Amino acid sequence: MNIVVCVKQIPDPASPGALDASTNALKRDGKLILDESDAYGVEMALQLVASAGSGEVFVVSMAPNGETSGMRTALAMGAVKGLLVSDPALAGSDALTTAKVLAAAVTKLGGADLIIAGTESSDGYTGTVPEQIAECLGLPSVTFAKKVKVDGQVLKVDRQSETGYDEVECSLPAVISVTAGVVEPRYPSFKGIMDAKKKPLDVVTAGDLAVTPAGWAAAGQKIVSVTQAEARKAGTVIEDDGEAFGKIVAFLENLKLI
Amino acid sequence: MAINNIWVFAQASGGVATTGTLELLTKARSLAGKVTAFVGGDAGAIAASLGEHGATKVYATGDLAGKLPGVALAAAMKSVIDSGDSPDVIMFPQNYEGRDTMARLSVKLNRTVLTNNIDIADTADGVVATTPIFGGNVLVATAFSGQGPHLVSFRPKSFAAESSGGAAPEVVAVAVPDLGKQGAAKVVATHSEKSSGPKLDEAAVVVSGGRGLGEAGNYTLIEDLAKLLKGAPGASRAIVDAGWVPYSYQVGQTGKVVKPSVYIAAGISGATQHMVGMKGSKNIIAINKDKEAPIFGIADLGIVGDVHKVLPKLIEALKARS
Numbered sequence: 001m002n003i004v005v006c007v008k009q010i011p012d013p014a015s016p017g018a019l020d021a022s023t024n025a026l027k028r029d030g031k032l033i034l035d036e037s038d039a040y041g042v043e044m045a046l047q048l049v050a051s052a053g054s055g056e057v058f059v060v061s062m063a064p065n066g067e068t069s070g071m072r073t074a075l076a077m078g079a080v081k082g083l084l085v086s087d088p089a090l091a092g093s094d095a096l097t098t099a100k101v102l103a104a105a106v107t108k109l110g111g112a113d114l115i116i117a118g119t120e121s122s123d124g125y126t127g128t129v130p131e132q133i134a135e136c137l138g139l140p141s142v143t144f145a146k147k148v149k150v151d152g153q154v155l156k157v158d159r160q161s162e163t164g165y166d167e168v169e170c171s172l173p174a175v176i177s178v179t180a181g182v183v184e185p186r187y188p189s190f191k192g193i194m195d196a197k198k199k200p201l202d203v204v205t206a207g208d209l210a211v212t213p214a215g216w217a218a219a220g221q222k223i224v225s226v227t228q229a230e231a232r233k234a235g236t237v238i239e240d241d242g243e244a245f246g247k248i249v250a251f252l253e254n255l256k257l258i
Numbered sequence: 259m260a261i262n263n264i265w266v267f268a269q270a271s272g273g274v275a276t277t278g279t280l281e282l283l284t285k286a287r288s289l290a291g292k293v294t295a296f297v298g299g300d301a302g303a304i305a306a307s308l309g310e311h312g313a314t315k316v317y318a319t320g321d322l323a324g325k326l327p328g329v330a331l332a333a334a335m336k337s338v339i340d341s342g343d344s345p346d347v348i349m350f351p352q353n354y355e356g357r358d359t360m361a362r363l364s365v366k367l368n369r370t371v372l373t374n375n376i377d378i379a380d381t382a383d384g385v386v387a388t389t390p391i392f393g394g395n396v397l398v399a400t401a402f403s404g405q406g407p408h409l410v411s412f413r414p415k416s417f418a419a420e421s422s423g424g425a426a427p428e429v430v431a432v433a434v435p436d437l438g439k440q441g442a443a444k445v446v447a448t449h450s451e452k453s454s455g456p457k458l459d460e461a462a463v464v465v466s467g468g469r470g471l472g473e474a475g476n477y478t479l480i481e482d483l484a485k486l487l488k489g490a491p492g493a494s495r496a497i498v499d500a501g502w503v504p505y506s507y508q509v510g511q512t513g514k515v516v517k518p519s520v521y522i523a524a525g526i527s528g529a530t531q532h533m534v535g536m537k538g539s540k541n542i543i544a545i546n547k548d549k550e551a552p553i554f555g556i557a558d559l560g561i562v563g564d565v566h567k568v569l570p571k572l573i574e575a576l577k578a579r580s
């Protein structure tokens with residue numbers, strides 16, 4: 001069973017986000033790391049291939065600059081090959097263009113039995129890309145997967161719902177999006193990191209995939225203003241001296257809640 | 259562009275229209291003369307309340323027979339649009355089914371999507387949607403360019419639901435077209451958690467716990483306190499991911515949006531994704547042992563202390579009063 005995982009590479013979330021003054025979009029230059037939301041997908045893919053007993057895990061990514069650090073992390077975890085679509089003309093792409101590009105990348109790799117994405121990326125969080133990829137490829141999809149099993153040609157998913165979960169079955173090939181916490185992503189071993197440097201990682205442009213880049217000009221949306229929201233003021237902060245619970249009681253009393 | 263015709267993606271839960279649906283209808287009728295609700299299921303039981311909140315017409319697919327809603331509803335919407343009723347804007351709730359339907363439809367129509375919004379306006383720049391970023395500190399307004407239908411989704415509680423006293427709407431049945439292999443996913447069983455007490459997103463008091471509780475067993479402190487305050491227990495994603503509590507407890511960007519009178523955050527750091535879900539609370543109390551924790555930046559009352567010391571004493575004090 002071959003699986004393609006969509007992995008987004010993002011600026012380190014530990015450093016505060018900033019907007020580009022000329023485009024008002026999130027800055028995505030410099031070093032990019034593997035989005036933690038996609039580490040779950042990579043781990044899930046590795047586990048599914050291991051239990052199927054055959055097949056490989058590939059990763060695809062789209063980024064306006066040629067950054068591959070995040071993809072190397074996925075290769076170090078155990079994916080065997082990567083395809084990066086990198087094209088300055090893709091800067092400012094909307095979710096739809098991103099999905100078209102990733103779908104074309106999956107096809108370029110020869111398709112897959114299963115395509116895995118995260119339910120939402122950490123920096124963009126539109127949460128629509130996986131389902132858009134499925135539609136571009138004409139495939140069924142199961143979003144918000146919190147448990148995944150493959151039984152022959154049947155995919156069995158526990159799909160998170162507002163009040164619990166649904167058991168969903170689907171034939172392969174299919175697209176799934178996995179929620180955080182579904183599996184425990186492995187840390188790449190030292191050997192994994194060394195091996196990853198030698199694994200094939202192709203870089204292609206949108207043109208190579210015959211997708212028309214639709215960056216800023218053609219995204220169908222344009223940022224018109226960025227404003228500061230009304231800030232919520234911090235109130236009193238006190239150190240607990242063993243009696244601070246009393247302050248909470250008084251606060252609640254004041255609001256007539258007790 | 260003037261907005262004349264809006265569709266609202268409508269949902270029911272337990273036989274009644276969801277509050278989120280009524281919020282979107284209320285906003286829609288302030289923008290457009292013609293508001294249509296699109297229901298994935300039977301409209302029967304909820305048609306009257308959709309009408310009362312501004313829908314003059316309802317499209318309903320009837321029972322989806324185990325199909326996942328996204329793929330089925332996008333195909334049904336596309337068929338209505340192709341047959342000539344094309345809205346200027348389609349408003350979706352930012353939840354599972356809204357998101358999936360919107361995504362599928364965007365490919366079918368070749369239209370961009372704007373997600374996670376809290377407002378929409380018809381302006382000289384066109385249809386403009388507003389989304390909060392960086393934990394709600396910054397608001398980004400984005401205009402759609404090009405042709406409609408414009409696809410836009412909204413965070414819960416972005417608008418207040420108000421009845422317009424509208425009449426019962428016209429209900430039109432829409433068949434779900436044959437989905438081919440795209441419709442291969444089928445729900446074979448459904449599991450719902452039973453919950454008691456007020457609903458998390460409607461409760462007047464919400465008590466949420468985070469990783470600072472240390473271990474799953476300590477979550478009973480949160481439940482006990484919530485019960486004493488007749489509130490609902492909530493959680494950060496960290497402890498949902500860790501499996502301490504079900505996802506339905508999660509507050510934040512990917513969880514519930516809550517706006518209670520009092521929100522108590524215990525052992526929660528205050529990540530931006532948590533804050534967008536609770537910043538609208540009228541009063542915020544935070545207990546955290548790290549005085550640098552970001553949650554203190556928005557708390558009305560911040561206690562720098564250990565949850566294992568503060569919560570038991572608070573619970574005792576409240577019990578002693580009741």
Ligand SMILES: Cc1cc2nc3c(=O)[nH]c(=O)nc-3n(C[C@H](O)[C@H](O)[C@H](O)COP(=O)(O)OP(=O)(O)OC[C@H]3O[C@@H](n4cnc5c(N)ncnc54)[C@H](O)[C@@H]3O)c2cc1C
Nearest residue numbers: 468469470494495496510511512513525526527532547565
């Ligand atoms: C795309 C995306 C979506 C997300 N959506 C959500 C969401 O919807 N909701 C959400 O909550 N998160 C969400 N997150 C995760 C978020 O970024 C944080 O990781 C999460 O909120 C952290 O949870 P926490 O505060 O419980 O844990 P931590 O950040 O680990 O904080 C624990 C806190 O407990 C304090 N503490 C430790 N011990 C004690 C003690 N004994 N007494 C008192 N305090 C103590 C610590 O000082 C610390 O501040 C999302 C992330 C991403 C990338």
Ligand SMILES: Nc1ncnc2c1ncn2[C@@H]1O[C@H](COP(=O)(O)O)[C@@H](O)[C@H]1O
Nearest residue numbers: 007062117118120121125126127128129
């Ligand atoms: N530029 C990208 N490259 C690779 N995968 C992506 C990209 N953007 C989105 N995805 C995938 O789609 C998921 C959801 O992203 P989003 O729709 O942006 O919230 C991510 O977790 C990834 O798996």
